[in-house]
Amino acid sequence: MxxxxxxYGHAALGIETGGKRLLIDPFLSNNPAATxxxxxxxxxxxxxxxxxxxHVGDAVEIARRINALIISNDEICKWFEEKHGYTHVHSxxxxxxxNYDFGRVKxxxxxxxxxxxxxxxxxxxxxxLIYTHEGKRIYDAADTGLFGDMKLIGEEKIDVAxxxxxxxxxxxxxxxxxxxxxxxxxxxxxIHYNTFDLLAQDAGQWARRVKSAxxxxxxxxxxxxxxxxxx
Numbered sequence: 001m002x003x004x005x006x007x008y009g010h011a012a013l014g015i016e017t018g019g020k021r022l023l024i025d026p027f028l029s030n031n032p033a034a035t036x037x038x039x040x041x042x043x044x045x046x047x048x049x050x051x052x053x054x055h056v057g058d059a060v061e062i063a064r065r066i067n068a069l070i071i072s073n074d075e076i077c078k079w080f081e082e083k084h085g086y087t088h089v090h091s092x093x094x095x096x097x098x099n100y101d102f103g104r105v106k107x108x109x110x111x112x113x114x115x116x117x118x119x120x121x122x123x124x125x126x127x128x129l130i131y132t133h134e135g136k137r138i139y140d141a142a143d144t145g146l147f148g149d150m151k152l153i154g155e156e157k158i159d160v161a162x163x164x165x166x167x168x169x170x171x172x173x174x175x176x177x178x179x180x181x182x183x184x185x186x187x188x189x190x191i192h193y194n195t196f197d198l199l200a201q202d203a204g205q206w207a208r209r210v211k212s213a214x215x216x217x218x219x220x221x222x223x224x225x226x227x228x229x230x231x
Contacts, residue, residue, distance in 0.1 A: 002230045003136050005160060009033030009225035010195040011055060011142060013162065017132045020044045020102035023068070024128065024140060027057030033195045035226035038062050045100070048072035049142035050114040051079070051122020054195075060084050071105060075123030079116055094126055104131040108153060110144035112170070129156065136231070138162070139183065143192065146175040154183035160231065161185035164192030165206055166199030173206045180210055180218055187219045189229060 006014035010031050015022040023043035028034045031054070038058040046059050046068045056076075063070055063086055070080055070089045077091035092098055097106035107126040114122030130138040139153055140162045161183050164170035170192050171179060180188055188210065193201040207220035221229050 001134055003132055003134065003138075004228050004230050005138070005162075005189065006228040007189065007191060007223040007225060008036055011049070011164065011192045012057065013140065013191070014041070014043070015130065015138065017130075017134070017136070018102040020100075022047060022102065022130075023062065025049055025055040025057065025142065026059050026062055027054045029058050030054075031057070031195065033225045039065070042066050043068050045102070046070045047105070047128055048076055049110065049127060049140070050112060050125035051076055051116035051120070052113065052143070053117040055143070056117060060086065063088065071100075073107065073114075073123040073126060075114075075121055076116070079120055079122070083118065083120070094124055097129075103133050105129070106131075108139070108141075109147065109149065110142050111147055112143040112145070129153065136160075139185065141171075141179070143170045146171050146179055148182070150179050150182040154185070158183055158185040160187045160189065160229070162189050162191050165190045165201050165203065166193035166195070167201065168198055173201060173209070176206070177209055177213060181213060184214075185218055187221055187229070187231065189221050189223060 004016040011025045013024040021043045024047045074091040077089040080086045106129040110125040112125040114125045116122045128140045165176045
């Protein structure tokens with residue numbers, strides 16, 4: 001069975017695997033790059049990497065409409081419960097994994113902040129390691145700077161890595177290239193760029209650098225917002 005990854009712009013992603021739909025960091029309504037509206041999506045699960053507004057996004061609206069299970073760290077899950085009265089949540093923490101009906105999710109570290117839109121503590125930011133029932137491994141680094149333990153993540157034999165290249169708030173192209181060398185994924189998809197002028201990057205140029213640095217062992221897939229990669 002194919003696994004599908006759709007990039008909605010910025011760090012918003014959709015993953016379809018094992019007959020289930022996952023939505024990650026659903027920043028859509030105020031996302032100038034997004035080509036889809038929140039009411040068009042019907043995920044079974046919503047994964048939130050950290051508390052910033054451009055990642056929590058439209059999670060409350062979408063989750064309430066279809067009773068999606070929100071997966072995030074404990075502080076963010078508590079915020080949904082106490083601030084919004086939404087209790088269909090499952091909390092994890094960095095290093096911890098849990099088995100769902102589509103596969104397994106493990107939270108990884110991320111070097112970033114996590115304050116929630118109302119100023120509440122959003123706990124520690126995270127990335128996601130997703131293991132599908134078909135044996136595929138997806139690493140969404142989410143918002144992060146470069147860190148050496150990406151090499152350990154690479155030991156999981158990553159099929160697809162989703163890495164930010166926008167710079168300023170996350171890794172830029174140089175550090176994202178170093179991340180590719182540490183992780184050694186089969187495929188890498190750049191995210192978190194070109195949403196705003198501050199994050200403007202040339203993904204095509206970055207792809208050529210990755211191809212050269214890895215001697216073509218890592219394939220770069222550049223998606224336009226709304227496009228899907230199938231593997």
